[in-house]
Amino acid sequence: MSAREQWVAFLTLVTKEIRRFTRIWPQTLLPPAITMTLYFVIFGNLIGSRIGDMGGFDYMQYIVPGLIMMSVIQNSYGNVVSSFFSTKFQHSIEEMLVSPMPSHVILNGYIVGGMVRGMLVGLIVSLLSLFFTHLSMQHVFITITVVILTAALFALGGFINAIFANKFDDISIVPTFILTPLTYLGGVFYSIDLLPEFWRAVSLANPIVYMVNAFRYGVLGVSDVNVYASLGAILAFVIAFYLFALWLLHRGTGIRH
Amino acid sequence: MSALTIRNLTKTYANGVQALKGIDLDVKKGDFFALLGPNGAGKSTTIGVISSLVNKSGGDVSIFGYSLDTQRSLAKKQIGVVPQEFNFNQFEKVFDIVVTQAGFYGIPAPLARERAEKYLRQLGLWDKRDKQSRTLSGGMKRRLMIARALVHEPELLILDEPTAGVDIELRRSMWDFLTKLNAEGKTIILTTHYLEEAESLCRHIAIIDHGIIAENTDMKSLLEQLQVETFILDLARPVSEAPQLEGFQVSLRDAKTLEVAVPKSESLNTLFVELARLDFDVMSMRNKANRLEELFVRLVEQNLPGEQAS
Numbered sequence: 001m002s003a004r005e006q007w008v009a010f011l012t013l014v015t016k017e018i019r020r021f022t023r024i025w026p027q028t029l030l031p032p033a034i035t036m037t038l039y040f041v042i043f044g045n046l047i048g049s050r051i052g053d054m055g056g057f058d059y060m061q062y063i064v065p066g067l068i069m070m071s072v073i074q075n076s077y078g079n080v081v082s083s084f085f086s087t088k089f090q091h092s093i094e095e096m097l098v099s100p101m102p103s104h105v106i107l108n109g110y111i112v113g114g115m116v117r118g119m120l121v122g123l124i125v126s127l128l129s130l131f132f133t134h135l136s137m138q139h140v141f142i143t144i145t146v147v148i149l150t151a152a153l154f155a156l157g158g159f160i161n162a163i164f165a166n167k168f169d170d171i172s173i174v175p176t177f178i179l180t181p182l183t184y185l186g187g188v189f190y191s192i193d194l195l196p197e198f199w200r201a202v203s204l205a206n207p208i209v210y211m212v213n214a215f216r217y218g219v220l221g222v223s224d225v226n227v228y229a230s231l232g233a234i235l236a237f238v239i240a241f242y243l244f245a246l247w248l249l250h251r252g253t254g255i256r257h
Numbered sequence: 258m259s260a261l262t263i264r265n266l267t268k269t270y271a272n273g274v275q276a277l278k279g280i281d282l283d284v285k286k287g288d289f290f291a292l293l294g295p296n297g298a299g300k301s302t303t304i305g306v307i308s309s310l311v312n313k314s315g316g317d318v319s320i321f322g323y324s325l326d327t328q329r330s331l332a333k334k335q336i337g338v339v340p341q342e343f344n345f346n347q348f349e350k351v352f353d354i355v356v357t358q359a360g361f362y363g364i365p366a367p368l369a370r371e372r373a374e375k376y377l378r379q380l381g382l383w384d385k386r387d388k389q390s391r392t393l394s395g396g397m398k399r400r401l402m403i404a405r406a407l408v409h410e411p412e413l414l415i416l417d418e419p420t421a422g423v424d425i426e427l428r429r430s431m432w433d434f435l436t437k438l439n440a441e442g443k444t445i446i447l448t449t450h451y452l453e454e455a456e457s458l459c460r461h462i463a464i465i466d467h468g469i470i471a472e473n474t475d476m477k478s479l480l481e482q483l484q485v486e487t488f489i490l491d492l493a494r495p496v497s498e499a500p501q502l503e504g505f506q507v508s509l510r511d512a513k514t515l516e517v518a519v520p521k522s523e524s525l526n527t528l529f530v531e532l533a534r535l536d537f538d539v540m541s542m543r544n545k546a547n548r549l550e551e552l553f554v555r556l557v558e559q560n561l562p563g564e565q566a567s
Contacts, residue, residue: 001330005363012360019353091344095405098308098338099361100330257270257311 017113040132060133065216066188076118076151080158103249114155143218156241260444266316276302278468291459299468308338337406341417347391362409376404396427487545490515493538
């Protein structure tokens with residue numbers, strides 16, 4: 001396939017993915033908006049007003065970046081894992097396998113589709129948060145970079161999960177038992193500096209801590225960890241996950257006999 | 258020029274099943290080719306390898322001279338595949354399914370929409386373009402898969418049992434459509450369980466069984482191998498027993514129906530002269546089974562593993 005043909009194929013796949021999640025918006029865009037609004041009301045307004053400041057900001061302001069990041073993570077992952085697994089389940093993946101589309105175009109199409117949903121939900125949650133608090137971006141480049149890399153990383157995670165999944169249960173195990181606990185313990189609702197030394201050290205092994213803090217640094221200008229080291233680590237994970245996913249796709253793991 | 262060349266193709270699945278044991282096959286450009294075989298013979302595996310849905314264990318496949326190993330993209334552009342099972346997204350609209358498939362081949366959106374309209378019209382689906390594919394009838398879904406397989410205008414069209422579960426009227430209209438495509442120059446490979454379909458449409462035939470090619474020849478030569486043909490004769494008046502005719506094997510199906518096995522060495526004229534002499538009035542006559550079906554059964558029986566070993 002020529003570069004131009006690959007570009008057309010890539011755009012086709014991204015458009016297909018966007019059309020899919022916008023067609024079922026009550027399942028994809030509405031629930032995170034409602035969930036996050038409840039978080040803002042309960043944790044931000046009702047409980048947050050009794051907690052007081054955290055990291056020099058009122059509690060609502062402090063948790064908003066973490067909640068935006070949580071939306072991006074869950075939706076980037078969820079979009080790709082459910083879309084790609086459904087494609088396998090319905091055998092419509094054969095439409096792509098018989099075509100001359102190279103593996104990297106298929107992978108890029110799904111990843112960008114997942115990133116678009118993650119970032120769109122992130123934008124919706126950001127706009128909703130403005131009804132509850134004031135947000136100003138301190139470091140635009142870092143904020144955008146962290147969102148893009150995090151969305152890419154979790155979209156890749158969702159893709160790898162879908163490749164190995166054989167039944168619908170397999171696509172809910174990772175989000176339920178790994179992703180959600182790591183996100184809740186990833187410094188979304190608190191600064192890890194509040195933790196005892198041992199648990200702080202344990203928290204530093206959680207990759208989501210770095211993403212949440214890097215994003216919080218971009219928005220509020222404060223972080224519990226070194227932001228540039230965080231960006232470097234996320235980028236390294238993105239590259240490793242991308243190469244692994246591409247290798248799986250190329251050899252046909254889970255999709256070809 | 259060869260549309261499809263297969264050399265020593267082997268496939269062993271992870272569970273140890275050897276589905277293909279070294280297949281060689283040539284399909285000429287412009288041919289209408291039937292690939293037949295009993296269930297589990299290796300037809301779908303062969304088509305799976307050609308269409309890149311199954312990884313081969315060994316051997317070479319090339320399409321219009323393009324190797325599937327070294328010129329994969331060019332080889333794939335030449336093929337359109339209509340699989341046995343419905344394999345499109347049930348929630349997508351008919352038009353979107355065809356346009357998206359064109360996009361996967363790198364065809365820009367305006368041309369993709371133009372082609373989608375052309376093939377949906379030809380296959381009588383244009384009125385259904387905005388319907389979700391799950392709302393289509395079984396026959397319409399099969400036609401949708403044909404439109405989708407044609408949208409990038411491949412030179413080789415592979416259909417895996419395209420008329421399975423399709424009513425007679427639709428089957429006939431699909432035959433007409435495929436015959437027209439073939440007349441326009443498209444090479445067509447067909448697998449089917451309806452041997453009448455293969456006999457009336459195809460010029461060449463390969464019979465695959467137990468992962469090997471049991472027969473590969475043109476339809477006419479194959480049918481000439483048939484040594485005995487069995488006919489059913491409907492009589493005007495009931496009879497109590499079958500007549501004894503030299504050279505023919507005759508049995509009574511019921512009081513007004515005879516079953517006659519006619520060897521290739523005997524003519525039908527002789528049969529009718531003899532029957533007239535014995536005062537049998539024959540009102541109508543038909544084949545007991547399709548000629549190809551008789552041959553197919555014989556070839557597959559010959560190729561049973563026990564006999565193969567001997």
